[in-house]
Amino acid sequence: MTVGIILGFTIQNKTKIVKAIGPMINIAIYVLLFLLGISVGLNETIINNLDTLGTQALLLTFGGVMGSVVLAFFTYKFFFKTKK
Amino acid sequence: MKDSLIIVGFFVLGIFIGLYHLLPQIFIETDFSIYALYILMFLVGVGIGTDKKAWEILKNAKLKIVLVPLTVIIGTAIGVSIVSIFLKDISLRESLAIGAGYGYYSLSSIFISQISGEALGVIALISNISREITTLLVTPIFARYFGKIAPIASGGATSMDSTLPIITKFVGKEYAIISVFSGIVLTILVPFAVTFILKF
Numbered sequence: 451m452t453v454g455i456i457l458g459f460t461i462q463n464k465t466k467i468v469k470a471i472g473p474m475i476n477i478a479i480y481v482l483l484f485l486l487g488i489s490v491g492l493n494e495t496i497i498n499n500l501d502t503l504g505t506q507a508l509l510l511t512f513g514g515v516m517g518s519v520v521l522a523f524f525t526y527k528f529f530f531k532t533k534k
Numbered sequence: 535m536k537d538s539l540i541i542v543g544f545f546v547l548g549i550f551i552g553l554y555h556l557l558p559q560i561f562i563e564t565d566f567s568i569y570a571l572y573i574l575m576f577l578v579g580v581g582i583g584t585d586k587k588a589w590e591i592l593k594n595a596k597l598k599i600v601l602v603p604l605t606v607i608i609g610t611a612i613g614v615s616i617v618s619i620f621l622k623d624i625s626l627r628e629s630l631a632i633g634a635g636y637g638y639y640s641l642s643s644i645f646i647s648q649i650s651g652e653a654l655g656v657i658a659l660i661s662n663i664s665r666e667i668t669t670l671l672v673t674p675i676f677a678r679y680f681g682k683i684a685p686i687a688s689g690g691a692t693s694m695d696s697t698l699p700i701i702t703k704f705v706g707k708e709y710a711i712i713s714v715f716s717g718i719v720l721t722i723l724v725p726f727a728v729t730f731i732l733k734f
Binding site for chain 1 (some may be wrong): 545546547549555557566567570575576577579580581582584605609610616620621629636639644647652656660661664665680682686688690721
């Protein structure tokens with residue numbers, strides 16, 4: 451990834467290549483999630499426990515979002531809010 | 535939104551193919567995903583390096599706006615830590631790694647499944663997709679009761695693209711640049727943070 455960033459810097463002005471990167475990343479992500487899907491489908495333990503996994507996932511989302519939002523309340527109040 | 539559906543579509547298609555054993559044996563025996571991941575890492579690196587606008591925004595940022603992604607990082611860590619007390623099957627370290635996806639579900643779930651197995655990868659995928667969906671749906675309420683930074687914080691890494699329109703609609707255009715900045719910082723951070731949390 452570091453190699454990629456450095457290479458990216460040096461070819462910043464080659465617009466054609468730059469434009470091709472976005473779609474290429476998308477394709478790589480599609481392939482990888484497709485492969486992840488396959489291994490999940492092959493894994494009976496995961497398939498049988500999807501509801502448990504989903505519940506845990508949602509609880510973590512709730513924690514992450516609420517933590518961020520509550521802290522953001524204070525960040526806004528003390529650093530960003532302008533007095534009118 | 536269209537992109538999200540395509541990504542989830544590929545994942546679900548994969549599940550069905552795996553579930554009904556519709557694929558040649560070689561796929562099951564060889565793990566192609568690690569090579570695909572190397573390619574992806576490289577491409578993401580090139581993408582970050584070539585993104586002139588992103589570097590421009592990072593360079594010209596006022597010191598104060600660094601507080602916004604920092605808020606997301608600390609807030610998320612505190613939130614998931616509290617939740618992880620109640621989750622018997624997931625360790626604190628794993629919870630923190632899932633949180634450190636900051637809504638960037640495609641990359642974070644790929645990394646996490648590669649390091650800690652598919653089960654945790656699936657949790658990361660669902661959890662981070664939900665973060666994006668939550669932000670899309672609840673932004674008006676967050677903006678009203680928790681201030682103008684709150685929707686940006688909720689969006690995490692997605693506040694630079696998929697959730698940007700709804701965020702600017704409710705907190706105003708003057709916060710768009712902060713939203714994009716925070717999203718860029720977190721997006722770049724995701725692969726490093728996830729790997730670091732799980733490996734050290």
